[in-house]
């Protein structure tokens with residue numbers, strides 16, 4: 001029996017692609033993994049743990065190794081071995097700690113001689129380290145021939161927080177295991193937040209600030225802390241202090257708390273987008 | 282000479298209705314998109330929905346890639362057609378006109394498929410990725426309208442061009458060609474608009490840190506827009522030629538008469554010629570694109586070339602090697618049907634050697650990798666062999682020499698049955714060889730020198746290498762044309778008398794090229810990693826992990842197979858028409 005031409009050609013084409021696919025499957029299979037959020041706030045971490053976490057960020061989420069090597073001079077970026085000590089001598093009058101923090105948040109401020117200004121601001125996307133992660137990274141860098149004395153408070157509050165709308169906050173939102181819908185129920189029910197706050201389409205009380213945009217203007221860390229310790233986080237200008245109940249930390253269960261935060265993190269002030277959608281329905 | 286069945290009364294009407302419906306559906310989808318995307322209760326946009334069975338990622342991947350293949354087809358084939366029609370007009374050789382027309386006929390069916398898939402893709406975006414699509418609409422809304430409008434205008438022009446063929450012949454041929462050019466201009470603008478969206482995702486600009494639009498033009502003219510425009514434009518011409526050649530090969534293999542064989546042999550040759558001539562320019566455009574990506578974001582550039590994608594370029598290199606070696610092999614096989622070509626046969630082994638060496642260098646992976654895990658996977662940062670050959674300097678040199686070699690093959694082919702009669706043949710030929718020698722020397726010099734300078738400087742070198750190769754090609758041709766003008770012929774090309782395996786080479790080229798397009802599409806969207814819009818809108822769906830190469834390759838193979846099956850179907854339908862017309 002004669003094999004029809006189409007079968008011959010088809011087999012040939014499939015064989016060709018099969019070879020390509022086979023080859024592509026036979027070489028090392030590398031996935032691009034997702035960065036994970038690290039939060040160290042509130043918890044007790046020893047300097048050792050911090051340094052270890054920092055090393056993990058250096059090699060992982062920070063993608064620092066794309067450019068930097070430790071103990072090996074690269075053409076792309078300076079060797080970071082001994083940076084804990086070297087950093088003290090970079091800028092006259094600037095401590096090692098301050099210099100390291102500056103070189104992460106504003107790499108262009110001081111260029112190491114012989115290297116181009118290609119380093120990205122590491123608290124901004126796409127790397128987008130948060131404050132905890134910056135803290136750990138700095139500790140790790142200090143640990144190389146220096147003393148680890150960095151505190152979370154040394155990292156500016158503005159670091160890693162600005163990109164609210166679509167970037168970091170959104171990433172954090174979905175990292176939380178909470179359920180925003182359940183959180184909304186807590187907001188309106190057990191938490192009684194609705195008595196004082198407006199949040200998007202729900203609530204109207206003017207006693208406390210309108211929370212419709214809270215996820216956009218505040219960091220997740222701040223929101224989480226504010227619920228547990230309203231007074232400790234300062235008072236929003238123009239509102240009376242000590243009015244927001246300080247006992248929420250005791251009354252809410254862990255699940256309710258997480259759900260509530262998840263809900264608050266969905267509040268991005270898309271008020272303008274809501275109106276037409278609502279009228280359409 | 283070819284009477285077309287599409288002219289039968291029921292045909293065009295039906296076609297038109299289907300297409301109009303599709304178009305309308307497409308426009309509605311684009312327009313309804315934003316409203317739909319926001320229409321969940323409470324005003325909060327749900328970010329993702331999932332697609333049954335295969336998941337959203339594969340759904341959008343498959344639809345996008347198929348749509349792109351067809352789009353490349355309907356952009357590439359008309360480009361091919363207009364070139365061929367023009368040649369036919371100038372040379373008064375009716376074969377060319379016939380060829381152009383044949384292909385426009387096939388474009389019709391592919392056109393509907395493109396529209397259908399485009400609609401499907403939009404639908405998938407709106408339903409499965411509402412937040413992301415909503416964001417894109419927020420940025421690019423006006424251009425989406427423009428896109429829909431252009432599509433309409435293009436359809437209209439296509440109809441005029443195709444159905445006006447007979448009416449606009451003879452003295453009015455110029456107008457017809459003008460319409461063809463117009464058709465291609467619409468198509469190109471259309472592609473540029475779509476490119477703006479996808480390059481924005483890779484290298485966003487014209488927006489502030491929070492992703493709010495500050496300048497629409499800034500968003501369109503983002504850093505990788507022009508390089509991708511150019512790279513794709515060229516690639517589409519190559520693609521058009523390659524598909525035409527494969528079609529011809531298929532018909533050749535199934536031909537029953539010598540006359541048919543001669544016709545399709547010739548058609549395959551022309552298709553391949555167009556494909557190879559444009560292929561020569563792709564590496565240049567590719568390097569420009571690569572450089573822009575580096576300039577936009579070092580991290581992204583390094584991830585692309587040295588990070589988790591480093592192996593992709595090895596696979597790319599193998600495919601490009603197949604393309605170069607395959608097209609040379611086809612030319613050499615083709616020389617056998619040309620009396621007088623024996624003179625040039627001794628050169629071929631040398632050409633093979635250069636190509637093979639270039640291929641090996643080009644396929645050597647780059648040693649720089651991003652994480653320890655990857656380093657381990659690749660076998661150490663500084664693999665003994667990879668270290669020296671795996672860098673850009675060596676690769677640039679290799680690919681430029683491969684281009685020169687392919688050009689030499691073509692030159693030999695061109696003069697296979699001709700003996701120049703002008704008095705200055707000797708000096709002319711010497712000059713040609715010197716020019717090519719100089720170009721090769723310049724390429725090699727910068728290749729070696731590249732090892733001793735910083736990468737920033739080295740990137741500049743590739744420009745000199747490219748320019749010297751281009752200049753050599755232009756100069757050599759400038760000598761070649763007058764030199765062989767009144768050449769003595771050693772016999773006519775015996776069209777149709779070519780080994781059947783040459784036709785399989787043509788099919789191999791088309792399949793490889795299509796697969797390569799799929800692979801590079803994966804590269805483009807893969808380098809964004811877990812971002813929808815790099816650095817601005819994160820992919821927070823469960824499928825945000827960018828898969829490894831093997832997985833991608835399987836997917837590309839599946840989609841390419843589906844595409845090729847569709848193309849065969851279209852060709853088959855075209856063939857039916859022909860039979861009908863003859864009978």
Ligand code: HEM
Pocket residue numbers: 349353509512513514516517560563564565566567568570571572601680794797798799801802804805
């Ligand atoms: C011999 C050299 C090359 C050939 C033959 C080639 C071929 C191709 C082809 C066929 C496509 C698909 C075009 C389309 O979808 O319309 C493509 C796309 C692409 N190429 Fe190349 N290329 C070459 C060099 C390069 C280089 C050196 C780079 C970068 C360093 C590069 C980067 C890309 C990218 C990122 C795309 C994706 C564009 C897209 O589909 O969206 N190419 N190339």
